[in-house]
Amino acid sequence: VTQTQPDGLQDGQEAVGTGSxxxxxATDNVFANIGLDTDNDAVNFxxxxLRSTLTKRDLLASRFGN
Structure with missing residues (x-):
């Protein structure tokens, strides 16, 4: 599974899920060799x-619980 990096976000660490x-x-924006048995799900991949920048609006919203 390959992801295209979303605009405005920095690449963070990938988290391998369960069920394979x-x-x-797991490498930069790729999960490879995911094996599945019949009727199994791989979840939480x-x-x-990461946000690229912290804005004043983000800071104020977090301070006031918004």
Missing amino acids: TSNVA NFGE
């Missing part, structure tokens, strides 16, 4: 993303 029957290789 093989050793999954996440592409980590």
